[in-house]
Amino acid sequence: MIKTEIYILSGFLGSGKTTLLKQLIADELEQGRKVAVMMNELGEVSIDSNAVSEDVPLKELLDGCICCTIQDKLEAQLQGLLAKERPDVIYIESTGAAHPVEVLDAVLSPLFADQLSIKGIISILDGKRWLSRRELSPQIQQLLLEQIRHGDLIVINRSDELTEAEKGQVSLEIQNINQQGLALLTSYSRVSMKQIRGLSLGTKSDAAKSHVRIDLNLSTFVHKFKKPIKHSNFEEFLLNLPEGIYRMKGYIKFDHSQLPYLFQYSYGMPLYFKEEMNYPLNLVFIGENINWARIEEELIKLEEDQ
Secondary structure: OOOEEEEEEEEOOOOOHHHHHHHHHHHHHHOOOOEEEEEEOOOOOOOOHHHOOOOOOEEEEOOOOOOOOOHHHHHHHHHHHHHHOOOOEEEEEOOOOOOHHHHHHHHOOOOOHHHEEEEEEEEEEEHHHHHOHHHOOHHHHHHHHHHHHOOOEEEEEOHHHOOHHHHHHHHHHHHHHOOOOEEEEOOOOOOOHHHHHOOOOOOEOOOHHHOOOOEEEEEEEEEEOOOOEOHHHHHHHHHOOOOOEEEEEEEEOEOOOOOOEEEEEEOOEEEEEEOOOOOOOEEEEEEEEEOHHHHHHHHHHHHHOO
């Protein structure tokens, strides 16, 4: 199955996300690929939607953040795009206040996660703002840190306004925060499309067992259950999870029930909700520095222990 590529554009307000988005769309169209866009605004009116040409499918998510208050709207709009437009790639521009992990969590619905290939998180950073970040609130400073830490590509914008010493300082500080991500100094969000295309978040499917390695930085994994499992065995699996697992969600069918349960796991807390109809038995993981091959082996063993 050909999967739709997903790129997440992260960055604080005014950092240059929309400017980069316009360049990415132009390049995709030049390559003859079908591209779609999802733009999230905290307000009730879209500010940047005119940056997207009329021939590009656009879904606007207004008056809330996709990583919390309007996550259900994101799922519905994304599912609609996949079914109706069947794009090669979707760019998701998040609000400046969004945490990259939360956005990734919102995007990976168990209903269609196996149709997606998460290519990466592109974090756009205003170089001048970074140097003066001490003037910002502690909450905003922490958000900037998280956006840098989880970026696969960190675009350091407005570098033309920095001295050579400041460029070196910013680059060194960014590399100390995120040693796996690629940091680029630029102006007007101009970056090499080749570097964008080379991104890979490390999304795994049920073929993960063939990749015996540790995935550095943030990565995702989707397991497809083929049959019901024992609830007690699954609980034991949860108790032995590595610390780097941030999120889990999906549909699981236990051997004592005819219908699946919606399962959610965050900050070590598992939640189960009985469903009234059958759903795809997909379980989605988000984690950091995880050996997904080992996780896959343990999940397969759950299905065999019947």
